[in-house]
Amino acid sequence: MGRYRIPALIARDEQVAEVRRLLADRRIRLLTVTGIAGVGKSKLVDAALDGAAERVVAVDLAEVAEPQRVRAVVADRLGGAGSTPAHPGAEPTILFLDNCDPVARQLADELPELLARCPNLTVVTTSRRALGLYQECLFQVRPLAIAAGPGDRTPSPAAHLLRESIETLFRSATSTLTPAITEEIAAELDGVPLALELAAVAVTRIGAERTLARIRSGQPLPPPPFVDIPSRHSTVADCIQWGITDLDALATDLLLHIAASDVLTDLEEVLLLLSGERRDAIVERLAELVNRSLLEHAVAENGHFTYRMPGLVRAYCRQLLYADAARAQRIRDTRATGVGNLATEIAALLDRPGGRAAALRLTDRWYPDLVTTVEHLLARGELESAVGLIRTLEAVWIERRMLPHTESVLTGLLTAADPQVAAQCRNLLGDWALRSGRFPEAVELLSPAGDPGAARRLALAYHEAGQPERARGLLDTIRPDDAAAPRERELAAVLESLILLDDSHSDDDRRALRDRIAALPDRRDRLGLLTALGRTLLRAGTPHRALEVFRQVLRTPEPAADPMAAVAALDGCARAYRLAGPAYSVPAHRLSAATHWIRIDYALPAPTGRTAMPGSAAGAGDTAVTAVGPVLDLDAAIAYGLTAPPLPAAALDSPVSRLTKRQLEVARLVAEGMTNRMIASRLGIAEWTVVNHLRQVMTKLDCPSRLHVALVITQDAEQTA
Structure with missing residues (x-):
């Protein structure tokens, strides 16, 4: 197909009109049209001056190799003798000085004198930078607009120019050109007309996809085939470098x-x-x-x-x-x-x-x-x-x-x-495994050698993984010497107290340990050890105490700033409610579901090795999770965890609170004097099922006979009343 070219100025009508308005304002003697290289400053001014009533004298300064010749070149075009511009007289004249970048400093020295000598003269210049003169009026030419977003179906002016330029080179080249890639190329080049024309040449030679890839990777585009364009317009590099030869x-x-x-x-x-x-x-x-x-x-x-x-x-x-x-x-x-x-x-x-x-x-x-x-x-x-x-x-x-x-x-x-x-990688992975509840992985990854911090984390991992003897075996390793910083000594002492915490310690001891942990200066140490204390209290069968510790984590300022710690605390709250019994199934299920969905949302790994932890929270297969659904985000879950019902200490300290709903029904009927067969008939279950439930009741209540079960249930009912 033959080539044809149609000069066009696309989407510039408003800017052309604005330049004409500025030139018509007699208060403006010096108008500098600025903008990035290749944005179309010269074409815009040419269009604005087309049909002007004033005499127009155009001077292209791009090829003036010696700045000191500027005066002579301008004088020659204005009709002056030697190096002195002629006085234009009464005839209004517009002097158009195009491509002033190489001689901008020289012009800044010459123009004030010229304007003073020629009162009917208006000067309009094109340059990428301002001349820095007091009486200078600046007009910036912006690139052509690009698409606002993927949903914008109207072709942008930049994409329109690119397509028009491709068609002028090789009409059939646009038959396979999609609007999407046209907009992508236009966006990469930011709607600069000269760059779009250079890209059009590349598209006709190597295709749109390869052109886009070259632009993004920094590879040069093929030069245009035309012999009648300035060398500074041959490539992107030539275009930019022409105006920055003196850039340091x-x-x-x-x-x-x-x-x-x-x-x-x-x-x-x-x-x-x-x-x-x-x-x-x-x-x-x-x-x-x-x-x-x-x-x-x-x-x-x-x-x-x-x-x-x-x-x-x-x-x-x-x-x-x-x-x-x-x-x-x-x-x-x-x-x-x-x-x-x-x-x-x-x-x-x-x-x-x-x-x-x-x-x-x-x-x-x-x-x-x-x-x-x-x-x-x-x-x-x-x-x-x-x-x-x-x-x-x-x-x-x-x-x-x-x-x-x-x-x-x-x-x-x-x-x-x-x-x-x-x-370093093992210790970092081990730390993340420990804080996200993957205790067996933490044990495998963490190494006590040469790093007191890793040794402390390993001891805590053993403690959380249900290996107390191994945790206690590391106590000598984690104890710092007297030369260690006070923070290190306090952190080691707190961890040792946590590992040694057992049933022989009183409530005052537990509260004192909690307060010591809460006073630790480092936020991560503080939250991690509070969460570990809460899990320790769960293993001790005191969910009301554990719940308060987990809530203390959630009350930390900006708890959502540490999603791993917040999720671990929410998980602990859910397990505390589960351990407390069927009466607290609603908050248990709701917090379990929230924890499950938040882990998915944040792509946090699920805990592992939790068989030894009572009151395990719900997982993906729990019907409660799927029933509640993803209804709580992290902030909402934290708010709910802090406002859910409290767990009364007296009721929770009672062995009866450890019974399931069905076991409690069986125990109460035993207290009423019913036989196994009567209980089976009342509840609509098999007699052997009653026997199995009763065995579990006697084990949990530590009762050797049915009579003892009846006495414990009766006493609990009287205390509750």
């Missing part, structure tokens, strides 16, 4: 840092990640990049300056990084260090009262870069740094439902050549 290394690197990140736009974040001792220099370079139309800036709701990188500039930066592997590596290394600093700040915000909202905002913005940095460190073989970053960002992985994937990454590092890295 710091400004260029700053541009590359911002381009390498999908989210690096906030001034404070730029300074946090990159500044170090160069804070003032970076602020200055950011202003320069904005002035050169390489960045756009605005003020966000929080008062921070924010920056946006146009798609053409990002494509140029990607090409620079693609072509220079060493430079790209240096940019990634610097960013990895900066992201590590940001991760530390996010972790600190999560630990700070009232800091969760700010931390989540940072996480939402920076999540892609956080993941990319971990992957970069792993690919570079910097495993220790990668594991450290994973540990710091634990809350991020949980919040983003990425804990199972992160655990699989760490599991893959267990065979690392460096034993220290493998040990």
